[in-house]
Amino acid sequence: MDLLTGELSLQRGDSEHAAKHLLNAAYSTHDLNTAKRAAYAAQFGHNPKLLRQASQWWGQLAPLDPLAWQYLAQAESLDGHFDSAIDALNKELKLGGGAGLPYVAKISLNESQAVQMQLQERYKTWLTSYQNNPQLLYALALLGQTQQPHEAIGYLNKALQQVPKQLQIQILYSELLIATQQLEEANNYLQQHTQPLDRAPRQLIALHAQVLTVTGEYKLAYDYFSELVKRFPEDPNGHYSAGLLAYETQNYNEVYSHLEQFLKLRPDSHSAYYHLGLTALKQGHKQQAVGYFEQVTIGPDRLSAIVELLNLQTPKLEQTPAFFKQARQRFALSNEEPNEAPTSSSPDGISAELYRLQAEHLLNLNALHEAALAYDEGLQQHPQNTALLYGRALLAQNLSELDLSESLLDKILVLQPNHVNALNALGYTYAEQGIKLSQAEALVRKALALQPGNAAIIDSLGWVTYRQGHLRQAKQLLSKAYELLPDAEIAAHLGLVKWALGDTKGAFETWNTALIKDPDSLLIKQAIMDAQNDFQND
Numbered sequence: 317m318d319l320l321t322g323e324l325s326l327q328r329g330d331s332e333h334a335a336k337h338l339l340n341a342a343y344s345t346h347d348l349n350t351a352k353r354a355a356y357a358a359q360f361g362h363n364p365k366l367l368r369q370a371s372q373w374w375g376q377l378a379p380l381d382p383l384a385w386q387y388l389a390q391a392e393s394l395d396g397h398f399d400s401a402i403d404a405l406n407k408e409l410k411l412g413g414g415a416g417l418p419y420v421a422k423i424s425l426n427e428s429q430a431v432q433m434q435l436q437e438r439y440k441t442w443l444t445s446y447q448n449n450p451q452l453l454y455a456l457a458l459l460g461q462t463q464q465p466h467e468a469i470g471y472l473n474k475a476l477q478q479v480p481k482q483l484q485i486q487i488l489y490s491e492l493l494i495a496t497q498q499l500e501e502a503n504n505y506l507q508q509h510t511q512p513l514d515r516a517p518r519q520l521i522a523l524h525a526q527v528l529t530v531t532g533e534y535k536l537a538y539d540y541f542s543e544l545v546k547r548f549p550e551d552p553n554g555h556y557s558a559g560l561l562a563y564e565t566q567n568y569n570e571v572y573s574h575l576e577q578f579l580k581l582r583p584d585s586h587s588a589y590y591h592l593g594l595t596a597l598k599q600g601h602k603q604q605a606v607g608y609f610e611q612v613t614i615g616p617d618r619l620s621a622i623v624e625l626l627n628l629q630t631p632k633l634e635q636t637p638a639f640f641k642q643a644r645q646r647f648a649l650s651n652e653e654p655n656e657a658p659t660s661s662s663p664d665g666i667s668a669e670l671y672r673l674q675a676e677h678l679l680n681l682n683a684l685h686e687a688a689l690a691y692d693e694g695l696q697q698h699p700q701n702t703a704l705l706y707g708r709a710l711l712a713q714n715l716s717e718l719d720l721s722e723s724l725l726d727k728i729l730v731l732q733p734n735h736v737n738a739l740n741a742l743g744y745t746y747a748e749q750g751i752k753l754s755q756a757e758a759l760v761r762k763a764l765a766l767q768p769g770n771a772a773i774i775d776s777l778g779w780v781t782y783r784q785g786h787l788r789q790a791k792q793l794l795s796k797a798y799e800l801l802p803d804a805e806i807a808a809h810l811g812l813v814k815w816a817l818g819d820t821k822g823a824f825e826t827w828n829t830a831l832i833k834d835p836d837s838l839l840i841k842q843a844i845m846d847a848q849n850d851f852q853n854d
Contacts, residue, residue: 319337319338319341319345319350321333321337323338325337325357331357331358331360331361331363332357332358332361332363332366334357334361335354335355335357335358335361335363335366335367335370336366338350338353338354338357338370339351339354339358339366339369339370339373341354342354342370342373342377343373346377348374348377348378351370351373351374351377352374354366354370354373354374355367355370355371355374355384355387357370358370358391359387359390362394364391364392364394364395365391365395367387367388367390367391367394368388368391368392368395370387371384371385371387371388371390371391372388374387375388380411381411382407382408382409382411382412382413382414383413385404385405385407385408385411385413385416386404386405386408386413386415386416386419387416388404389401389402389404389405389408389416389419389420390416390419390420390423392404393419393420393423393424394423396427398420398424398427398431398434398435401420402435402438404416405417405420406442409442409445409446409449409452413451414446414449414450414451414452415451417439417449417451417452417454417455418451418454418455418458418484420435420455421435421439421455421456421458421459422458424459425458425459432459435459436456436459436460439452439455439456439459440456443456447474448474448478449478450474450475450476450478450479450482450485451475453471453472453474453475453478454471454472454475454482454484454485454488456468456471457469457471457472457475457485457488457489457492458488461488461492465492465495465496466496468488468492469489469492469493469496469498472485472488472489472492473489476489483517483519483520486509486517486520487519487520487523489505490502490505490506490520490523490524491523493505494523494526494527494530499527499530499531502523502527503524503527503528503531506520506523506524506527507524510524510540513539513540513543514543518544518547518548521540521543521544522540522544524540525537525540525541525544525557528540529557529561534561534564534565535565537561538558538561538562538565538567538570541554541557541558541561542558544558545558545574549577550581552578552581552582552585555574555575555577555578555581556574556575556578556582556585556587556588558570558574559571559573559574559575559578559588559591560591562574563591563594563595563598566598568595568598568599571591571592571595572592572595575588575591575592575595576588576592584614585615586611586612586613586614586615586617586618587612587615587616587617589608589609589611589612589621590608590609590612590615590617590620590621592608593605593606593607593608593609593612593621593624594624596608597624597628602628605624605628606625606628606629609621609622609624609625609628610625610646613646613647618647618666619666619669619670619673622643622647622670622673623673625643626639626673626677631677632681633678633681633683633686636674636677636678636681636686640670640673640674643670644667644670647666647670667697667698668694668697668698668701668703668704669703670694671690671691671693671694671695671697671698671704672691672694672703672704672707674690674694675687675688675690675691675694675704675707675708675711676707678690679711684711684714684715685715687711688708688711688712688715691704691707691708691711692708695708700731702728702731702732702735702738705724705725705727705728705731706724706725706728706735706737706738706741708720708724709721709724709725709728709738709741710741712724713745718745718749721745722742722745725738725741725742725745726742729742734762734766736763736766736767736770736773737763739759739760739762739763739766740759740760740763740770740772740773740776742756742759743755743756743757743758743759743760743763743776743777743780744756744760744776744779744780746759746780747760747776747779747780747782747783748779750783753780753783753784756780756783757777757780757781757784760773760776760777760780761777763776764777769800771797771798771800771801771806772797772801774793774794774796774797774800775793775794775797775801775805775806775809777793778790778791778792778793778794778796778797778809778810778813779794779809781793782794782809782812782813782816787813787816787817788817790813791810791813791814791817794806794809794810794813795810797810798810798826802829802830802833803830804830804833804834804837804839804840805839807826807827807829807830807839807840807843808827808830808839808840808842808843809843810826811823811824811826811827811830811840811843811844811847812843812846812847814826815847816847823847827840827843827844
């Protein structure tokens with residue numbers, strides 16, 4: 317009865333019930349095949365206790381069968397009994413097996429580091445006797461892949477010498493070559509095992525396509541993803557990857573084919589609409605592009621889609637409020653995705669970014685007061701958003717609202733004490749006014765310590781030093797900044813310091829060089845006027 321009940325339970329898909337009855341039948345009949353079937357059923361039913369019992373009985377009936385000890389090791393590891401699993405694996409190895417080794421290694425990856433190290437140490441002791449066992453080498457690679465990836469690659473190399481076509485070993489070997497940036501080696505290895513393409517394993521094709529994409533071989537990578545799409549037409553990821561690569565290779569008709577199919581399979585992934593919009597833009601179909609970008613209402617490309625729409629529609633000053641009102645409605649800001657990860661510059665999500673974009677667009681239209689209102693409205697809703705605070709602080713300086721600018725920059729530094737731009741801006745603001753120069757120096761030096769090679773910060777420190785009266789030190793700093801970034805603002809500062817040192821010829825050489833690049837530079841013209849007014853006795 318137990319045997320019949322067990323077989324019927326298997327047919328119904330009730331693996332656990334089947335394992336219990338088959339094990340009872342094996343106990344009563346001492347039949348080896350029934351014991352094996354009980355173990356298989358227990359494994360399918362994910363029942364470690366029944367698997368242990370069935371594999372132990374199997375081992376008693378056939379003590380020289382390594383498979384029995386392999387299943388016992390699996391059962392013990394699933395229950396977290398790794399000492400018992402190691403004993404079972406030792407018996408499996410002595411009997412010529414080894415498939416249980418990587419299984420137990422994989423299970424241990426979910427355990428503590430101590431368990432993994434204990435298992436790794438024991439596996440290494442077996443290398444002396446079983447140095448060419450590919451499963452042992454593979455298992456050691458699994459255990460070392462995170463902490464010792466290069467050592468793991470060495471184990472896999474040896475394993476592949478024994479079993480060059482074992483797919484799981486090939487996959488891990490390729491993955492680790494990619495992870496350790498050994499892209500040329502990965503490409504050479506995978507090239508051997510993905511040709512001819514129509515007969516290569518799916519996993520190796522995908523890995524080779526990844527390598528080709530990273531190394532810029534987009535046309536070849538597209539061929540690989542096209543093969544995957546041909547084999548698995550219902551796999552959305554294949555269509556998406558093929559669509560993006562078709563875009564990179566300017567194969568625009570194929571972009572539409574793949575991404576439209578992707579949208580049929582994954583209609584909630586609006587990144588495809590974004591890339592369809594980019595494709596339409598490349599083909600000069602602006603209205604079609606607008607239609608695609610307007611459909612990007614969820615996902616990480618929402619903000620990029622708004623930027624594209626802004627560039628395409630270029631709303632005038634009187635049209636700007638309506639444009640951004642429609643954007644907010646279209647992107648349903650009141651129902652933002654709860655699991656969406658905020659960006660580093662915008663912890664409030666896309667809503668704050670929209671206010672920032674609106675203000676920047678208004679600044680491009682030279683509508684400074686309207687831009688200030690956009691920043692202020694955004695800060696009413698997102699008072700701790702550093703991007704909005706910083707933008708408003710810089711605009712406040714242009715509007716001569718110096719107290720407001722200082723207050724906003726101070727607020728940023730309370731929220732983010734290492735905000736480099738705020739440190740530099742506040743220090744420079746003090747230097748421009750000739751106030752709090754010691755504090756200005758401390759702020760700018762802190763910014764420079766965080767970004768040592770930043771020319772703008774070196775310029776600020778040079779300007780603070782100039783305001784402190786240390787002219788030669790200021791010249792050294794500004795000269796260094798100008799070498800790194802020969803822009804008009806640094807040239808204006810450097811020329812003023814040279815003039816203050818009595819080097820009027822050198823000052824005009826610096827200014828004239830800058831004017832050759834930008835003949836209409838107001839910064840340079842203002843610096844010349846300031847020098848002539850402030851040092852007229854020279």
